[in-house]
Amino acid sequence: MSKALLYDSTICIGCKQCEQACAGQNKLPYDDAIAAEELQSEHKLTVVMTRGDKFMRRLCMNCQDPSCASVCPVGALQKTALGPVTYDPSKCMGCRYCMVACPFSVPKYEWSKLVPKVQKCTMCPDRVSQGKQTACAEICPTGATKFGERDELIAEAQKRIRENPGNYVNHIYGLEEVGGTSVLLLSAVPFETFGYRTSISKDPLPMLTYQVLSHIPEFVPLGGMVLGGVWWITYRREEVALAEGRLPEKKNGRKP
Amino acid sequence: MKDSIVPGGGPIRLTFWKIVFLLLMAGGLYATFVRFTQGLGASTHLSDKFPWGIWISFDVLCGVMLAAGGFTLTAAVHILNIKRMHSIIRPTILTAFLGYLLVCVALMYDLGKPYNIWHPLIMRNPHSVMFEVAYCVMLYTTVLALEFSPIVLERFGWQKPLKVIRAILIPLVICGVILSTLHQSSLGTLYLIVPEKLHPFWYSPLLPVFFFLSAIAVGLAMTIFESSMSAKHFGLQLELPVLQELGRVLVVVLGIYAILRFEDLARRGALKLTLQPGYEMYLFWLEITLALILPLILLLQFRVRSSPVGLYWSAVLVVLGFITNRMNVSITGFEGSTGVRYFPKWSELAVTGMIIAGGFALFGLAVKYLPIFSREHLLEEQYAEVQAPAPAVPALLEHAGD
DSSP states (O other), X not given: OOEEEEEETTTOOOOOHHHHHHHHHTXXXXXXXXXXXOSOBTTBSOEEEEETTEEEEEOOOOBSSOHHHHHOTTOOEEEOTTSOEEEOTTTOOOOOHHHHHOTTOOOEEOTTOSSOOEEOOOOOHHHHHTTOOOHHHHHOSSSSEEEEEHHHXXXXXXHHHHXXXXXXXXXXXXXXXXXXXXXXXXXXXXXGGGTOOSSSOXXXXXXXXXXXXXXXXXXXXXXXXXHHHHHHHHHXXXXXXXXXXXXXXXOSXXXX | OGGGGSOOOSOOOOOHHHHHHHHHHHHHHHHHHHHHHHOHHHHOOOOSSOOOOHIIIIIIIIHHHHTTHHHHHHIIIIISOOGGGGGGHHHHHHHHHHHHHHHHHHHXXXXXXXXXXXXXXXXXXXXXXXXXXXXXXHHHHHHHHHHHHHHHHHHHTOHHHHHHHHHHHHHHHHHHHHHHHHHHHHHHHGGGGOTTTSOTTTOOTTHHHHHHHHHHXXXXXXXXXXXXXXHHHTTBOOOHHHHHHHHHHHHHHHHHHHHHHHHHHXXXXXXXXXXXXXXXXXXXXXXXXXXXXXXXXXXXXXXXXXXXXXXXXXXXXXXXXXXXHHHIIIIIHHHHHHTOOOOOOHHHHHHHHHHHHHHHHHHHHHHHHSOOSOGGGBOHHHHHHHHTTSOOOOGGGTTTTO
16 A cells, blocks of 8 residues: 655665656756765755765655654645655745654755745655656666565565575664654664664654644633633622622722 | 833934834844845754744744733633732733734744745644644734723724623633633643654653743733833832732742652653753753742742832743743754754844834833823823823723723
């Protein structure tokens, strides 16, 4: 059902063709200078990082239960059933809560533009909905980035680790992180080497806010009744006191 | 501002505060020009690593908090029926109304596409805390406008709409209190989704509770502060018994907050961190000292709690302390995880300065032209001066809609 990407860094040769294909797909500039950049930015949505002879990709994880889509007040970011987390710039009002909330700090902003957009990898939603692979997976010459069904890719990743335990750290990054992501990573060296935090929560983060928000429908009528009740009591007491002549007429408050 | 109660003739005298005001306005207007011609990148020190800066931390988070006196006092007067506090409700509602208007102004600077600010009206995501805050702030600003409207209606003697407002006042106040409870706490809920990014001093599942309780504390403190300032600058009689009562409630709220805060730190195992020297630790203790330790030491003494000066300075400390708290939650707490030291650019400060100055100026103007303070509070000598320009309002209408 849900599509995903499996990136196996042990097969990656660091050719950066995925970066170039991504730029082409998203109509972003790409040249040697940009190829040398090791940070995701508003003009570079995926990055191949190099540490010695090891490589690692960085892109939007397209979480199964994404924080960005959960926090977006106008629903500009959406998790689609197919897997991609899409972005509609015409809805966005630029509050940048998605950038604050993202556990991987993926969304980037076009700070220099007067009409700025959020930029992030959206897992090629147009291609995926047409049944095609993402641009990065299609171009990959070694199959390091592989596109497919998430369940099948997980089984595949487990098989690779099982068959070559010496080649991999025993961890599929994205299988459980923040409740699972649509990008799965395999690595020969600890993920921290490339700045991936493995201490990250295994539960989807949106529950943290939703379990508070979901009480609002009960709170509003309850609060209204309590406040209304208190008001009734305090005014009734005053009324009774007045009737019994215990209060001088309109004490303290209003002018005579 | 001292002379603003005396309207009228003669050349405009340039006092120190007027010069400060004009400078802040000029700086702010230039920064506005930069912001809307060159974008957020040129006008702020915001970055992909640090997407929220002082316009959110101070102008929005602190702005909403500082305006909390509105719902606190309307609840005390209209729901709890504490009549003694009636005399200070108008300036408090004015403060709150101006506060929320200025928060909306600040949002227009901070939003990347401010002309889309109305989008939450039709594009709804009920899972988003920001969506809820947007709705509450929008609705509560409307409520405040209605709560404020009797003052304007009275000024022009429009009786019919006054009657309508008076008829719906209690439901209106109840709506205001509920909406405030929701969004004051929700500003804390905003940060619940970043357990790994926000420093353990400030990330807590109780953030919504802390934000709500501190909003009440600051609402009370701001009311004391603003009443004291008004008494001094507009030559009004100080409502000392009322402020003393607010001070007593303030002690209780601060006490509850302090107990919860430290119990929460202890339960999350963050208490030992508060003794390890470091950037976050210093700012944490600055916040705690200003917001809790000093005000509690001061206000727990009867002598301080009953003196105008003691109340004033305790209130100032509480306000500064919780401003530090909001800045810590939204800036300091993120600097560790993002590895960025954020300090606002001059243009961010200039806009904030202009907004604050605008708030003070609008308050002064409102006091000058609208029946904010009832006449019995004016000292004798000013009474004569004010009476002349103020329109003859039938005595019956005084406080009609409060």
